[in-house]
Amino acid sequence: MTRNTERRFPHWLKVKMPSGQNYNDLRNKMRKSSLHTVCEEARCPNIGECWERKTATFMILGDTCTRACTYCAVNTGTPNGLDLEEPIRLAQTVESMLLNYVVITSVNRDDLLDGGAFIFSQCIKQIKKRLPECKVEVLTPDFEGNFEALATVVNAGPQTFNHNIETVRRIFPRVRAKGNYDLSLKVLKNVKQISGSMVTKSGIMVGLGETMDEITQTMKDLRDSDVDLLTVGQYLRPSEKHAPISKWYTPAEFKNIEVSGLELGFRHVASGPLVRSSYHADEQHEAASLVRIQ
DSSP: OOHHHHHSOOGGGOOOOOOSHHHHHHHHHHHHHTOEEHHHHTTOTTHHHHHHTTEEEEEESOSEESSOOTTOOSEESOOOOOOTTHHHHHHHHHHHHTOSEEEEEEOOOTTSTTTTHHHHHHHHHHHHHHOTTSEEEEEOOOGGGOHHHHHHHHTTOOSEEEOOOBSOTTTHHHHOTTSOHHHHHHHHHHHHHHOTTOEEEEEEEEOSSOOHHHHHHHHHHHHHTTOOEEEEEEOOOSSTTSOOOOOOOOHHHHHHHHHHHHHHTOSEEEEETTOOTTTTHHHHHHHHHHHHHO
16 A cells, blocks of 8 residues: 555545534533543544544543554653542543443553552442443453453443454554553453453454454454454554554445454444444443343
8 A cells, every 4th residue: 555545545434523512512521620532542533423422432541651552643651640539530520421321441551560450440430429320331451461450440340341452463563562462362351250241342453464364363362252342443544653554444344344243253243444442332332232131
């Protein structure tokens, strides 16, 4: 793919500029509460749609990551301390906006012994305390394989536990040098050991040079780890400093991936050019619940 080709987005990737009353209200409350959202930090193309639907993805533990994944737009470096009041401010914002579904994610905090698990758990508990009807999904780092840290988050009682595998085994070391493919699979499998009823979820980006066979194998690896929900979306290069895009997948190709995923046994697969980990997360969770009831 040439540089000029990469810069010309296919027509199916074009989205409207974010606007609307709910969007503006939520953005203003974020600023007043000194909160971060991955919607903004990672430059998500769906920010306007999600915020208008009263769903949001909050990024806790600061805005500086201790890792430097080559696909990610989040700042990297040395984080500044730990904000113990963040869970309360987050819960207050969720309550004031009467949000229906909240996704909590974070930067990697390898500088902390528990990777930030305690703050994750407190955010979940504070939201449940202030707005019990709001469902909470977490999208966590790997906690460097710390089982106790993982249990701290799971036992706080989120509705869905998400940890993204991000890419296929062959490409993983190139784009996630400080991570480990098998460790990420183990994190997801361990969630089920801690809570057998917990809905688990993972996500894959495509367009980093993987083959369709490799995508299928990664889906099989996730199912072998008993993952329930899957998201698959197009990788969008944040800047020229980041990993290049190898291919634009068509809507038809995304549909084929969805069909393959469902055949492998995922309860729900969201696969499309603009799909991200938290895109319509509330609908994914509901779909998983309906499958379980049936």
